[in-house]
Amino acid sequence: MNLKPLFEPKTMAVIGISAGNDRHPANVIYAKNNHRYPVRVYAVNPRGGTLHNETIYPRVSEIPARIDLAVIATRAELVPDVMADCIAAGVKSATVISGGFSEGGRVDLQDRIVDMAREAGLPFIGPNCLGVYVPSRVDTFFLPIERMIKPEAGGVTFVSQSGGILVDHMIKFAQQGVGMAKAVSIGNKAFVREKELLAYLSHDPATKVIAYYIEGFGEGEGRAFVQAADVCAKPVVIMKSGKTAAGNRAVSSHTASLAGDYASFAAAVAQHNIIEAANENELVSFCEVLSSYTRPIEGRIGIITGSGGHGAMAVDACSLAGLAVPELSDRTKTEIQNGLSESVRAIASLGNPADLTGSAVDDDFVACARVLGASPEIDCVVVLLLPYIPGVSLDIGVRLSAVSRQSGKPFIAYVPHVEKYNMLIEGFELNGIPASSSIEGAVLMAKALARRSSC
């Protein structure tokens, strides 16, 4: 199944264009791609005519070009006919935006288009979906361009059964400075499903982390998916909904009662090296850190802080997350001490966490980070950075990122996220150190790195 035309189309037909309503989904999709992305877009409607002086073709087969991607946004009953036309015209991929299939009781209609597509070898996304968004390539979401928030181009691809959840997470990724490679809304996932996308994305150079929002799998589909994810070289993150439904069915064996649908899901996923995010915060944190660092850690965390309270909170969070915060050897402590400025040396408390106090300056953070970066006692450094400490400058992010690269160990920062500190935060993030807006979030990032190796 070749999905490249779906994600990197050179030619695209939008079917179901309205000649009079610019807010029609098909028109929105046409307008946002036409002349904005490197894709030639053709409008299609059986009635023909023109749209803002451009030709509306009655059928895909009448377009004078071979179409890479057909975006079908007609009424559901018309989709089989449109698909037949696409197949006849040699269209290479499609996304069916239209609703009114299995989700509305028309399983028959859905089965019909799946049978057609399968026989013709035409991969399609949907139906009942938003389709695909690829930065600087293509955008089939029928959301007006001025209302969308798009993250920067980056390493995360998010595949979602729900279009709404997908768009919401694009906002969250953008807020957190997490770049996306692709956003894919698969709707009823009648033909192209999680597993087919995994196969494509595992070889997609732009994608570093593959994230999924999953409501449920079909019969046996979960098994095939987790087994494929297990051998995927890229980290796979899943967020699941519908964890509580169907748990109350009367069952006659203890095992069936204890191994409920979600318990089985969680167990199967964890067993196959997939990282399950419990909620949206975890999902965003996991994706951010996994797109920064590819090597798993064992989970021995070194904490550098400018405040004792922050250090204590981080230790608690580590403990809850199953991460170790090992006591440092005397030798390491002495090494740190020797690197500190004189005034800080007298007041810093150098265990783990290493509390450099509010008197610390950039040099103290860097000196301490160098020692922890070189020490075999820890394999990941969490820096709790308080931007209001007078001795901390805007250079701290880039300087610590140099230490991280040199040591080969992942560094994770906590910085309160308010606009005032944006340049400082970007000093970390643009230089490759993920920065969380909460202590817990920073620890969750470390947990994601540790969980990658647990199976």
Add this chain to the structure above:
Amino acid sequence: MLNREIKAILEKSRKWGWVLEPDAQKILSLYGFKTPKFGVAATGGEAAVIAHKIGYPVVAKIVSPAVVHKSDVKGVVVGIKDDETLIRTLERLSGIDGFAGMLIAETVKGVELIIGAKNDFQFGPMVLLGMGGVGVEIYKDVSLRMAPLKPKDAEHMIGELAARKLLTGYRGSTPVHLNALTKTLVHFSKRIMELADVVESVDLNPVMCNAKSCIVADARIMLKK
């Protein structure tokens, strides 16, 4: 591959939707699991003969197609030491709905575990390990994996139990044979894959694990409809 004898038992059990305990034990022993010595009696005389052959103390259990959960109808009696108690027990059990005999089994000792399987809609056969006995759904101390298991998976499952210390020796108790438990789990997970088309769920509860081996002391096999 399912052998002919196992197939025949499963076929005959379809009318009840589950496999009666003596038949379930038979399947397990055909598969090579360790099971207690047992016999089924309809009369006091038969019961006594079986009990003498096995040796007291014995366990007595109701056999009835109408009773899936034996404990719920007081259908399990442990620690029977003499003919008199045995015969009295049979008289009482014969009054239970659907009475088809009384199973008399050897008493086995060990830590009570549950090893179970469930055919999950999304993920297919899943294997469960937990602290067993009647309290299994109260403590919910269980670990789950997709079948089939590799030995490493089985070891992780054991390690996940909150009560794992009871298995590795706690306050002077003898540790159970962990290798036997691992092997039992792996073997069970493979058999469950073979049975996936016909079996809905399985409870081996309790599985008695001691320093020497793991013995399946009771088994419930629910069939697909």
